[in-house]
Amino acid sequence: MGFTKLIENLFRRFLPSPFTIAVLLTIVTMVLALVFTGEGSVDSNFTSILSHWEKGIWNSGLLVFAYQMMLILVLGHVLVLSKPMERLLLGITKWANNTANAAVLVVVSTMLVSFFNWGLGLIFGAILARKVGEHAQVNNIPLNYPLIGACGYAGLMIWHGGISGSAPLKVAEEGHIPDLLNGITESSVIDQLPSSISTSLTILSGWNLGLFGVVLIAIGLLAYFLGKKSVPTAISLKPYAFNSVSRKDSLGAERLDYSKWMxxxxxxxxxxxxxxxxxxxxxxxxxxxxxxxxxxxxxxxxxxxxxxxxxxxxxEAISDTSGILIQFPLYFGIMGIMAGSGMITSISDFFVSISNTTTLPIFTFFSAGLVNIFVPSGGGQWAIQGPLVLESALQLGVPLPKAIMALAYGDQITNMLQPFWALPLLGITKLKAKEILPYTLIFMVVGSLIFITGLLVL
Structure with a gap:
């Protein structure tokens, strides 16, 4: 547990809030662009960088993208707060009669739901873990509650390869790829790119679904094994109450707000x-x-x-989007600087010089995992790293669907290390990051081995 305590202390000591990280990354990008790109005087170069930054922040296509990603989170959260979902959660909870069974139920259910929608899966897993803890407390069932909390967070290790994944969803939109690379690479190169890449080649491809199945089974078995070996912990929870709506105060036209037929x-x-x-x-x-x-x-x-x-x-759900809402424009500004100054092309050329068709997806996987620690938003990361991945894959002849999914896999797996998206779960379950980190780190190692093997073999 000493290693996980070290990880938690490092995050607390050296990583400020995600918004502050976005500001620092903006400043660092400006300095790098000023030092390594551009011609002419420092004043003129700095003015150009500020212009690229402003254009990136207010890029209309990317702002639409930001709103789409926020809706995915909000609507997923809204779904899990409905009565039918409450009944489903309580139905699953009844089968949790020991730590091993509970861990499998929570981790498998959460990952299946997260594959459909990551916002839904995040809150679903959190509430399911909480209800399992309450069930164990009421029925005097010995339970390792931190392990159950970690299982409720495991959906974030497969989300980007799922149906709500930012990168594969965006490239499925007609015209997104040319728009993303417009002004970054030559028009003759853009003309060789597809206007879109169907999700049948990424999310719903046989190889991605196969990898998801392997991860689901492997993490399910791992959760069961950890549950068998774990020591029960003390649980002290008040019942988590779902919101209920009363009609008694509705008058006149207000009744339409409560009408099930409407x-x-x-x-x-x-x-x-x-x-x-x-x-x-x-x-x-x-x-x-x-x-x-x-x-x-x-x-x-x-x-x-x-x-x-x-x-x-x-x-209730929209409060979770506040941080994302204000961070997205800053990441778009970073992309604007990198695109306008030529940094993207330079970095792509570097990756091409040290890679080949086999190793580029692996480099992409690791770099995406690293970037996710500092940019804990899949949408923001795609805005920054997407052009690099597409440019490098194009130069080396790596299939674009494979390169895109390599980024998705790398981005999602380090969510098990980066506690930013665990905040809603920690608030609902009343657990601490240091309590779930030992288990999520094990999930990350096993998941990484599976994804790397898949990128090399498939």
């Missing part, structure tokens, strides 16, 4: 529009952020059963 009608309307708009790409297994969010919006309204319940869940 919510059902509007939800069905959304589903009809969804089928009209997205049935063709869905049949081709090509999923985009707008498609996913449209479906989840309709599903959330139907499952909540009233606009009032839905809006109260939105109010």
């Amino acid at each position: 919510a059902l009608f509007f939800g069905i309307l959304l589903f009809v529009a969804f089928l009209v708009q997205y049935l063709a790409p869905l049949q081709q297994l090509n999923i985009t952020p707008n498609m996913l969010n449209f479906f989840m919006l309709g599903l959330a309204i139907v499952l909540h059963g009233s606009f009032k319940s839905f809006l109260e869940a939105v109010q």
Whole structure:
């Protein structure tokens, strides 16, 4: 446990808040661009860098991207606060009669849900872990609660390779790849790139689904083994209460806010529009952020059963997006500097010089894992690192879907080390980071071995 304590102390001592990290990365990027790029006087170069920065911050395409990613988080959180999800969570909890069984139930359920939506999986895993702890406490079941909390966080190690993954979802949008590389590489090179890459080649490809299956089984077995070997811990929890909506104070037109028929009608309307708009790409297994969010919006309204319940869940969920909301423009500004100054091309050339078609995905995996420690947002990381990955893969002839998923795998796996996204789980479960880190680090090592092997073999 000494190693995990060291990791926790290092994060506390040397890593400030994610927003401060984004500011520091902005300053460092400006200095590097000033020193290593540009021609002419320092004043003119600095002015150009500031111009690139401003244009990146307010890049309209990337701002749309930021809103899409925030909706994925918010709508996923809203879904898990619905009554049907509450019943599902309580149903799973009843089967948790010892630490080993509980660990498998929590980790497998959480990873399956997270593969569909990472925001849903994050809160689902947290509440499920909390309810398992409460169940053990009420029924006097010996339980290692920190291990269960770690299992509830394990969905964040597979999310980017899932249906809500930022990078594979964005490249599935028509025109995203040329737009991302516009102004970074020559137009003749951009013309050789596909306008989009279908999720049938990334998220829903046989090799990615196979890797997910291997990780699911391996981490499930690992959780069971750890549960068998773990020592029970003391649990002191108050019952976690889901929000309930009362109609007794509604008057006149306010009754529409509580009407289940109104919510059902509007939800069905959304589903009809969804089928009209997205049935063709869905049949081709090509999923985009707008498609996913449209479906989840309709599903959330139907499952909540009233606009009032839905809006109260939105109010609770939206607080988790505040940090992301303000960080995204800063990461877009960093990308603007790197693109406008030519840094992306220089860094890509370096990776190409030390890589080949076999090693580039591995380098991408490790670099993405490192970047995730400082940029704990998959969307923000794709904005910064995506052009580097695409440029390098293009030069070396590495299949673009493989390069994109290598970034996704590296980004997601170090979530087991970076505690930023664990904050909602820690708040719900009342655990501390140092309590779950010993187990999440083991998950990270095993998951990394599987993903690296997959990138080398598949």
